Amino acid sequence: MKCFFNPDSVAIIGASSDITKLGGMLLKNLINAGYKGKLYPVNPKGGEIQGLKAYKSIEEIDAPIELGVIAVKNIYVASEVEKLGKAGCKACSILTAGFKEDSAEGAKLEKELVATGKKYGVRILGPNCFGNMNVKAGFNVTFSHLLPTAGNMSVFSQSGAVGSSILDWSCSNGIGLSKFVTFGNKCDVDEADMMEYLSEDPDTKVIGMYCEGIPRGEKFIEAIEHMPKKKPIVIFKSGKTEAGSKAASSHTGSLAGSDEVNNVVFKKLNIHRASDLEEMYDALTVFSTCSPMKKDGIAIITNAGGLGVMSADATFDASHIEAAKLAPETIEAIKKAVPTVAGVVNPIDIRGDAKPEYFRGAIEAVIKDPSVGGLVIMGSPLDTADLNSIAKIIVEMRDIIPIPTTCCFAGGKKCAEANAILVEGKIPCFPTPDRAVRALNILRKYTINASEKQDQLAVPVISGRKVSKHIIDADIKEGRYGLTEAEGKQIFNAYGMPTPGEAHVNSAEEAVKACNKIGYPVVMKIVSPDIPHKTDVGGVVVGVESAEEAANAFNKIMENCKKNKPQARLDGVSIQQMVFGQEVILSMIRDPQFGPVISFGLGGIYVEILREIAQVHVPMSEQQLDDMITSTKAYRLMSGARGIPASDITAIKDMIRRMVLVAEENPEIYELEINPVIVGKEGQGCWAVDALCTLNQ
């Protein structure tokens, strides 16, 4: 991977003197970026190209090639890869289009390409990509002549056009770049590879990614989980909707995964998922320019009461920060430093006619307040306000402000120069109060999650694999991929997951014995192939509470049936434990990209009407298990509030841990759903009343 960013030598295959051609543009961009390594333009005509000796073919280059960049016609690409492979090159970027995204023939060419790359051990970026860049090294083999300033943020994008927008944004907003890559059709190098590479790259402190699908999900997760030092990651994944997915598959041929699973996985990995480009930019800006936000209180300083109200609203909407309650000393200090200040609460309104120096005084006061963890400074372009001087003061104070700080000078042309001063001074600034506050909320959320302890899930030491494998193997042998309810429950029992007790008895004595084992109350029913409507003939007794009642019920049922259906064959009586409690739903589904995901929520008719389900990716921690349960409305019904008796949370947690084990030990199982699990009152336990289990086909 190193060769894509720090190659000592690069061959541009398809280089041209004509800079309106792609190969010419690429070479020019690379030269202009100030690349210091060896550069071999390749063109069948040979001669000199853009002042460099040109080679007629790859074979002619009598030196190692660390990276090949290919911009020749699609049908010639595979053979050029082969030549690179033979020349010992291990990496190539293919910017040529006309492959999978284009047509069936293109897809065939791409297959050929992949095979050739594999054969010679050449890693391939693209085809149909926009290229790659390492700003610090002056290395640029993209179609963009723009070179941003060097910075600590690396970005990779599936789409070249979106990558191009991000580049342009970076150049215009002063947020410097380190590495930049676009994947195009990602026939080989993909998100997981990049994540792995960037996780160890010392010049990358923040990672941004645009994608429409993450094909090697488990590898991707692994790359992030094994990051030696955690780095903030911002992902804008589109193609999240049905309509979006259709567009995605038509343009790079990728398939967007089930979208909710992405949220579950991103949350687990402490990745900030941006909902649009703007939020991606805002998040990258704040991660790139601010240190972690260690406390949640923010102070808001403004020359405009109205902007203060907006930002107070925004802190209220934010889930991880709030307006700090200022200490009396802070208020005193502000009053002293800022003669114009209106009633000192937070937001601190220092008025439209406040002198720029008053901003300094207010900032100095609030950063000393122990309850303040972040700062938002806002200005309105009033004719009485000198925003440029205010901006300069903020930039001057940058190094003495110990907490994350965002700014918003809300307006248009009148704010442009002040905003430019802030950008130049690496102060994150946003066009509206909401976005300035939201950026701190994103930062704070990341900081909290990054510092949260994660204890390994206390999975019971038990294995039901012997039983489950036996059942699964038999089913597969029979060509069945959906297990019966009984088979599902056998697997549950093998893993210690309780189901309501059941028995089949042939005498009153057996009934008593079985009931004593199962526990009361039970329902008893006649077993007979000839009695479809059991209740009509007195073949059912509900609510059997004791041994005595059990014996009586057995006799009564047999007696009734003999009397009412004298011809019927009677095969004894079935006994089922009656269980009571809160209905919840519990399920596992194995996502094709990311692996098993556990879902939990309210059961019964409410499942479908309320559609309120919490999900966690497996493996999960004890804290994630807790969060999943407590985040649901089901929990509010189970927690003992509002006069409803508390449910056995300990039991349902235990059942979930065992479900995780089932998922981990049985890769053949695709889906497993229990609807409902009945959760009894505290200490009573819970029971899987139903079982739906399907296997991978």
Place this chain on the structure above:
Amino acid sequence: MKCFFNPDSVAIIGASSDITKLGGMLLKNLINAGYKGKLYPVNPKGGEIQGLKAYKSIEEIDAPIELGVIAVKNIYVASEVEKLGKAGCKACSILTAGFKEDSAEGAKLEKELVATGKKYGVRILGPNCFGNMNVKAGFNVTFSHLLPTAGNMSVFSQSGAVGSSILDWSCSNGIGLSKFVTFGNKCDVDEADMMEYLSEDPDTKVIGMYCEGIPRGEKFIEAIEHMPKKKPIVIFKSGKTEAGSKAASSHTGSLAGSDEVNNVVFKKLNIHRASDLEEMYDALTVFSTCSPMKKDGIAIITNAGGLGVMSADATFDASHIEAAKLAPETIEAIKKAVPTVAGVVNPIDIRGDAKPEYFRGAIEAVIKDPSVGGLVIMGSPLDTADLNSIAKIIVEMRDIIPIPTTCCFAGGKKCAEANAILVEGKIPCFPTPDRAVRALNILRKYTINASEKQDQLAVPVISGRKVSKHIIDADIKEGRYGLTEAEGKQIFNAYGMPTPGEAHVNSAEEAVKACNKIGYPVVMKIVSPDIPHKTDVGGVVVGVESAEEAANAFNKIMENCKKNKPQARLDGVSIQQMVFGQEVILSMIRDPQFGPVISFGLGGIYVEILREIAQVHVPMSEQQLDDMITSTKAYRLMSGARGIPASDITAIKDMIRRMVLVAEENPEIYELEINPVIVGKEGQGCWAVDALCTLNQ
């Protein structure tokens, strides 16, 4: 009100030659704006100010003054208003600060001001405001020297600083202004006045408003409902949160109303409520530049697949538009006009190397498609794309594109010129695909709501006012402001709202008669001051199903009680109808600003756990009543889906109509809540099982 925008003569009280002083700045801004009327600078020193004859006092001006603009020290303001009043002036803008927003003395000065204004019939804008503007007339008495281009949008803002941001935005984004006002402390002229004025202003097609509270809510509603021709209104109301309200009350002394009610009222009036400044700008932009959007299908044309995916996502999230399904002829036409086009679906990806003219071809094709109601054009700043030429083509085509069109060139500096071309050409353009799509969604929502028929609510012809007034008067006389449950139910019955039948009987014969009247099943209970635990002594019979059972139950209860509690005084038996069905909650609360609001939602334990309630403002239409009911989760449980029997929707609708009548006829009632209403199966009716009623104090 006309005098605030089209005065033939203006006196600037506190005018100065020093343009750093407020009075000097105001005069200069007014002169620079090109004001054509008579202008009287007033300053005790007299002489000449900024080239104009200055008057020593208002008395010296020997001509009519249509508008007085005051910028003298706070303590002198009231006497200047008095002088203006004596001179026959009927309108004045007070830009001076130091009133209610400042201190207790300030509040006193403001009271004095209001009294003086009332005495002389002078309408007052402010104090503590930023001024007012009529761009078309070259009239500007604000602190801002910026004068936007003349346009069809009028904006008013409670906050001067926010107004100033909006002005700056307008100047920078080419969205022209008509009238502009800020209210400051709004001691007199307020939102309702402005709404009334702008509703008839021929130069105003779109209205934008920033506020933190709407004090005269009912007047405000009236102004909008009586608008001769409906105009799109965009409101950004902040101070919506607890934290926000606190900031609001400290800075202009206003109190933010209960926020949800604002949503309810805005929805009813087809006002778009923006959630932040950015959304306000976007909504104003699209209303200001586009015609109504008459169909919901949108076509997306892009040179970047990734941007297409993002916008497809955005259409999926949008609730009022979707990606149009293009006709085969459209697809053929695009293929013909655009050789580079990728698989023609919608989004239409015409590729990064598309020539500008291809955009023209694609646009020409889609605007002929009958399923396309709106258009989004997007460009990525690829080096292969000539965005400026694309922008020029779009501007050229402006008049032949018959449908609302928004653009997004996503990037930074590389897009700046193209965006400027679009702005200049009055094509709404946005920095991200999401915002371009959202703008059309806002437009479409407005268009749908504006064309929706609203039938008057079919309130039953009945009045319970005689009964209710009797009860209410008696309660007020006793100093009680909370009615008893029985009193509440009496009111319900007077308005024909059913409650479960009740009776008190002293014999088996009476019991049978009462039960026959009430209907079965019923529950019967002993009435006795000496029997607290009725069930324990056999004093309760549940589920009485027939006349025979009723007689038996009466006798049995009396017998049991005589036997088990021989000493107890027995006062007969109470009978209550047993009702079954879906529990819902129904309530009315009289909002201090906007009047009665009806709420409806799921009842029982779910009320508090799910917090899912729909609300409508009174008066409501039949359609609004329907919408309220069908938008709830309660409705999903009542509509007969998922095997649950359908509930009596007709009955609950009838009850709500009667509740509206109660609210309208009984202004003394502050709050009325029925939790639960039991809604029986279809045809069974519904019953108010409970009643909570409080009066205004």
